[in-house]
Amino acid sequence: xxxxxxxxxxxxxxxxxxxxxxxxxxxxxxxxxxxxxxxxxxxxxxxxxxxxxxxxxxxxxxxxxxxxxxxxxxxxxxxxxxxxxxxxxxxxxxxxxxxxxxxxxxxxxxxx
Amino acid sequence: xxxxxxxxxxxxxxxxxxxxxxxxxxxxxxxxxxxxxxxxxxxxxxxxxxxxxxxxxxxxxxxxxxxxxxxxxxxxxxxxxxxxxxxxxxxxxxxxxxxxxxxxxxxxxxxxx
Numbered sequence: 244x245x246x247x248x249x250x251x252x253x254x255x256x257x258x259x260x261x262x263x264x265x266x267x268x269x270x271x272x273x274x275x276x277x278x279x280x281x282x283x284x285x286x287x288x289x290x291x292x293x294x295x296x297x298x299x300x301x302x303x304x305x306x307x308x309x310x311x312x313x314x315x316x317x318x319x320x321x322x323x324x325x326x327x328x329x330x331x332x333x334x335x336x337x338x339x340x341x342x343x344x345x346x347x348x349x350x351x352x353x354x355x
Numbered sequence: 356x357x358x359x360x361x362x363x364x365x366x367x368x369x370x371x372x373x374x375x376x377x378x379x380x381x382x383x384x385x386x387x388x389x390x391x392x393x394x395x396x397x398x399x400x401x402x403x404x405x406x407x408x409x410x411x412x413x414x415x416x417x418x419x420x421x422x423x424x425x426x427x428x429x430x431x432x433x434x435x436x437x438x439x440x441x442x443x444x445x446x447x448x449x450x451x452x453x454x455x456x457x458x459x460x461x462x463x464x465x466x467x468x
Contacts, residue, residue, distance in 0.1 A: 345401070
């Protein structure tokens with residue numbers, strides 16, 4: 244158990260729908276990152292939040308949004324889902340240790 | 356625009372031998388590099404890192420080499436063990452610590468008994 248909790252582990256939904264992925268960071272970590280891993284691809288950075296505020300943005304579609312709440316958990320909202328959104332979505336958290344992130348086990352999203 | 360590339364999707368190595376995983380990058384602003392290991396159904400776990408001020412960092416059986424002029428890094432695992440079978444991701448950032456990482460596509464390493 245890495246200490247980063249992601250729910251749900253699996254999600255199957257239809258095109259056009261909206262889903263919410265949830266992430267609880269490790270205790271004490273203020274930064275939360277979201278990454279997308281499509282089939283045979285590396286992890287693509289989506290967005291970072293630090294202590295409730297958006298800190299950095301990557302290749303995140305306008306149909307996607309995220310937020311970090313006062314208790315530091317984060318949610319990634321995906322709307323108007325398309326088949327191509329099927330992927331593994333990872334959340335990670337960190338403090339500035341220079342040793343990279345701690346990842347959760349991911350949410351596998353399947354859009355049918 | 357793939358700034359971090361792992362050109363070998365897979366690698367098979369005999370147990371006890373050396374495994375060498377390679378990674379190339381294009382962004383000269385990258386100054387911190389990491390390797391992550393990923394087992395199925397788990398998230399990536401941090402393995403080893405190196406700052407651009409060094410050319411080698413060692414941690415037990417794992418050594419990362421950085422060649423800045425060639426924009427190339429490699430991960431050496433000696434000796435390879437069956438438990439090392441996993442997907443290995445190379446990642447880079449332009450600031451040490453909690454900033455966004457740019458990942459390669461991963462290399463699937465299989466250690467054969």
